[in-house]
Amino acid sequence: GAVVSQHPSWVICxxxxxxxxxxxxxxxQATTMFWYRQFPKQSLMLMATSNEGSKATYEQGVExxxxxxxxxxxxxxTLTVTSAHPEDSSFYICSALARETQYFGPGTRLLVL
Amino acid sequence: xxQGEEDPQALSIQEGENATMNCSYKTSINNLQWYRQNSGRxxxxxxxxxxxEREKHSGRLRVTLDTSKKSSSLLITxxxxxxxxxxxxxxxxxxxxxxxxxxxxxxxxxxx
Numbered sequence: 001g002a003v004v005s006q007h008p009s010w011v012i013c014x015x016x017x018x019x020x021x022x023x024x025x026x027x028x029q030a031t032t033m034f035w036y037r038q039f040p041k042q043s044l045m046l047m048a049t050s051n052e053g054s055k056a057t058y059e060q061g062v063e064x065x066x067x068x069x070x071x072x073x074x075x076x077x078t079l080t081v082t083s084a085h086p087e088d089s090s091f092y093i094c095s096a097l098a099r100e101t102q103y104f105g106p107g108t109r110l111l112v113l
Numbered sequence: 114x115x116q117g118e119e120d121p122q123a124l125s126i127q128e129g130e131n132a133t134m135n136c137s138y139k140t141s142i143n144n145l146q147w148y149r150q151n152s153g154r155x156x157x158x159x160x161x162x163x164x165x166e167r168e169k170h171s172g173r174l175r176v177t178l179d180t181s182k183k184s185s186s187l188l189i190t191x192x193x194x195x196x197x198x199x200x201x202x203x204x205x206x207x208x209x210x211x212x213x214x215x216x217x218x219x220x221x222x223x224x225x
Contacts, residue, residue: 004155032211043201043215044156093155100210104148104155 003027004096006105013084014113020080021108023094029074030096035067038091038107050077084112118216119202125222132189134219136202137182143208145178147187150199150218159187159200163208194225 003026013019023033031052036044048069049057056069066088068080077096081088089112095102119136126132136145144163148156162169162178162185169176175188189196199220203213 006155034211041218041220043217045215046213049211091153095156097210100208101158101161102210102213104157106155107153109153 002096002098002101002103004094004103004105006092006094006108008108009106010109010111012111012113015085016083018080018082019084019110020078021092021094021110023077023079023096023105025075025096025098025103028096028098030098031074032097033071033077034095034097034102035069035077035079036093036095038093040091044093047079052077081110084110086112088112119200119219121219122217123220123222125224126192128192128194128223128225130192132192132196132221132223134187134189134200134221136185136187136216138185138202138204138214138216139183140204140206142180142204142206144205145176145185146203146205146213147174147176147185148201148203148215150201152198156201189221192221192223194223197221197223 005024007022033050035047038044047062050069050071052071058064071077093107095104146161147159150156160171162176173190178185199218201215201218203215
């Protein structure tokens with residue numbers, strides 16, 4: 001149990017376009033989900049906390065207008081990278097909180113050309 | 114600044130040997146967790162140790178926590194090639210598991 005999926009697993013886009021990444025909890029409901037960003041050979045950096053039915057809480061230095069988060073249901077949170085630029089290329093990982101444990105998705109690799 | 118700092122940054126061992134990885138942190142914690150990440154994949158939760166615990170076991174994993182030194186170690190015994198991955202420690206200051214701070218990770222290579 002406690003499986004989290006992400007879609008897509010990888011995406012390549014042109015600079016200036018927007019990209020939406022989905023995070024789903026498949027077999028449980030999660031009122032809280034988290035979005036992380038990971039650069040190559042680096043640690044995970046928390047970007048924002050997504051709460052179902054309310055606005056996301058962004059970490060310091062993360063532009064909320066750049067990274068739009070929508071947690072519309074108890075099993076789905078989406079991260080939209082708006083007007084993506086090459087510096088947004090990274091590995092984005094979500095997690096869902098259940099029973100005081102974070103369950104992580106497999107990640108989405110974004111490459112902006 | 115990073116809360117958790119693991120060492121060594123990279124470790125290469127022979128299959129069957131034990132692997133010891135260390136993590137140091139700076140501020141007070143409720144618990145410390147270890148995760149594994151296979152290349153290009155998400156994280157898998159391995160083990161959680163609370164601030165009032167000193168040692169915990171799970172299968173071939175043994176975790177210790179020394180709050181006076183603000184450090185933890187992860188021991189993998191009888192390593193296997195499948196243990197090859199990156200390992201991260203993460204600290205949780207409140208126990209709500211909502212503000213995890215991850216270290217930079219240790220890359221473990223187990224040679225068959």
